[in-house]
Amino acid sequence: MSAVKIIAYIAAAILILFGVLLLVGASDPTGGGGGWLLVGVILIAIAFGLIWFAARRPAGGQATNVTLNIDLPGNVQMDSLKCKSCGGTLTSENIKMVAGAPVVTCPYCNSTYQLTEEPKW
Numbered sequence: 001m002s003a004v005k006i007i008a009y010i011a012a013a014i015l016i017l018f019g020v021l022l023l024v025g026a027s028d029p030t031g032g033g034g035g036w037l038l039v040g041v042i043l044i045a046i047a048f049g050l051i052w053f054a055a056r057r058p059a060g061g062q063a064t065n066v067t068l069n070i071d072l073p074g075n076v077q078m079d080s081l082k083c084k085s086c087g088g089t090l091t092s093e094n095i096k097m098v099a100g101a102p103v104v105t106c107p108y109c110n111s112t113y114q115l116t117e118e119p120k121w
Helices: 003-026 034-056
Strands: 095-098 101-105 112-114
Touching: 003 034
Parallel strands: none
Antiparallel strands: 095 101, 101 112
């Protein structure tokens, strides 16, 4: 929650408190009467306006873009990456991260498999 929202909610709570106190005080025969009643209603209306303003204000302000870079295991040459099923040439657009693992979808035969690192020995 942003600082503006917190301040708006605290100010609204204070205004509602004083507005209710003024409304209660206006009901006393020796109290302020109509003037206190009017000020109490105005304070409560301003408080609800602040709550409405704070609730409508976006939290972050701007959208956050997340970029995921795929680090392929081992010495993978992208120009020589071939599909295991049909032998078609694969590009970096054919590799997606699924559950934390690189998964290849072949655009030619539509087969899907996980990239695994071959043993070095």
